[in-house]
Amino acid sequence: MNLKNIINDLKELSNPKKYHNPISIKNVNKKTLQKMLNTMIIIRKTENKLAWGKRNNLIGGPVHLGAGQEAIAVGVSQNLKKTDHVFGAHRSHSHLLALNPNFYKLFAEVLGKKTGFSKGMGGSMHLFDKSNGFYGSVPIVAGTVPLAVGAAMAAKMKKKRDIGVVYIGDGSVEEGVVHESFNLAKIQKAPILFVVENNLFASHMHISLRQPSDKISRFAVANNIPFKLEDGNNVVSVYKSSKKLIDSIRSGEGPALIELITYRWYGHVDWRDDIDVGVKRSLKDVKNWKLRDPIQRLSKSMIKLDIWSKKKEEILNNKIDKKIQTAWKKAIKDPYPSADSTLKYVYSKK
Numbered sequence: 484m485n486l487k488n489i490i491n492d493l494k495e496l497s498n499p500k501k502y503h504n505p506i507s508i509k510n511v512n513k514k515t516l517q518k519m520l521n522t523m524i525i526i527r528k529t530e531n532k533l534a535w536g537k538r539n540n541l542i543g544g545p546v547h548l549g550a551g552q553e554a555i556a557v558g559v560s561q562n563l564k565k566t567d568h569v570f571g572a573h574r575s576h577s578h579l580l581a582l583n584p585n586f587y588k589l590f591a592e593v594l595g596k597k598t599g600f601s602k603g604m605g606g607s608m609h610l611f612d613k614s615n616g617f618y619g620s621v622p623i624v625a626g627t628v629p630l631a632v633g634a635a636m637a638a639k640m641k642k643k644r645d646i647g648v649v650y651i652g653d654g655s656v657e658e659g660v661v662h663e664s665f666n667l668a669k670i671q672k673a674p675i676l677f678v679v680e681n682n683l684f685a686s687h688m689h690i691s692l693r694q695p696s697d698k699i700s701r702f703a704v705a706n707n708i709p710f711k712l713e714d715g716n717n718v719v720s721v722y723k724s725s726k727k728l729i730d731s732i733r734s735g736e737g738p739a740l741i742e743l744i745t746y747r748w749y750g751h752v753d754w755r756d757d758i759d760v761g762v763k764r765s766l767k768d769v770k771n772w773k774l775r776d777p778i779q780r781l782s783k784s785m786i787k788l789d790i791w792s793k794k795k796e797e798i799l800n801n802k803i804d805k806k807i808q809t810a811w812k813k814a815i816k817d818p819y820p821s822a823d824s825t826l827k828y829v830y831s832k833k
């Protein structure tokens with residue numbers, strides 16, 4: 484990668500040839516590790532199934548896939564409660580599935596079926612699951628950031644220990660509202676965690692063509708917001724660092740930010756992995772980033788400590804594959820919403 488135009492503040496974290504080794508899983512209990520592995524595998528397989536559906540023209544709208552980035556939502560969500568308010572954007576399947584791994588409802592939504600998360604009226608980019616704390620994703624980059632600050636402020640005014648969480652990309656800081664939201668959150672001590680998924684790309688453009696530094700947490704420094712910078716493909720680092728920040732937010736310390744370095748395995752939108760080639764992304768980079776696979780790194784560490792095995796993983800993979808097949812077939816057969824229901828959900832009735 485040519486980083487001539489930019490300060491490479493991320494150093495090794497942005498180098499796809501680094502961080503291929505198994506991760507340290509010290510001081511994390513076996514149950515939590517297995518749960519995180521299981522959820523990451525579910526998310527990966529769901530994304531791959533959606534890629535297959537798109538490739539075979541079975542899905543109507545655009546689908547932004549997050550395969551490769553699973554460790555972020557999974558590590559953060561381990562520390563969340565159903566009463567927290569979580570917001571996403573255009574690439575949010577993992578954000579929702581990490582709170583509620585119901586891939587059947589996601590398939591139904593993406594296929595436009597009445598049984599989907601948003602009654603089939605939202606598609607891949609308008610997901611909603613209030614009972615599990617997911618207050619919505621929208622395609623407008625940074626659109627949910629002020630909403631999340633508002634939700635966090637509401638929790639504070641109600642004197643609850645709930646927090647707001649918003650997932651943003653490296654591209655989102657090119658929107659002014661993000662900076663207004665950082666500033667307001669800090670001044671008001673809003674209980675919110677900003678989770679930056681820095682995958683080095685916004686649509687088809689590498690960060691070096693868009694910003695003077697590749698480190699997004701510089702904006703936390705600018706707003707005096709505490710932050711952590713981590714390898715986003717290490718689920719244990721994500722889990723532990725977000726826990727510390729979330730504990731401090733819940734105890735009334737105000738906002739925090741976590742920046743997680745990752746990479747998406749597919750191109751910006753839909754199923755191809757070579758769609759960004761010719762801009763800055765090369766298939767060689769993609770190949771190297773796949774060696775920083777968050778699932779394999781956790782699984783290898785668990786096998787090393789004898790709390791997991793290749794055989795167990797094979798059984799788990801087969802089990803999830805079968806469930807995904809069944810869920811897809813069911814969602815395909817589900818009905819579409821009726822035409823007369825289209826206006827029914829435009830305004831919320833309290």
Ligand SMILES: Cc1ncc(C[n+]2csc(CCOP(=O)(O)OP(=O)(O)O)c2C)c(N)n1
Nearest residue numbers: 574622623624652653654655682684685686
């Ligand atoms: C306000 C706005 N501007 C532009 C777009 C077009 N757009 C969709 S996704 C995207 C890139 C977002 O990049 P990033 O925030 O890094 O998220 P990633 O796609 O990498 O997950 C852009 C520019 C949009 N949806 N909304």
Ligand SMILES: [Mg+2]
Nearest residue numbers: 652653682684
């Ligand atoms: Mg990005």
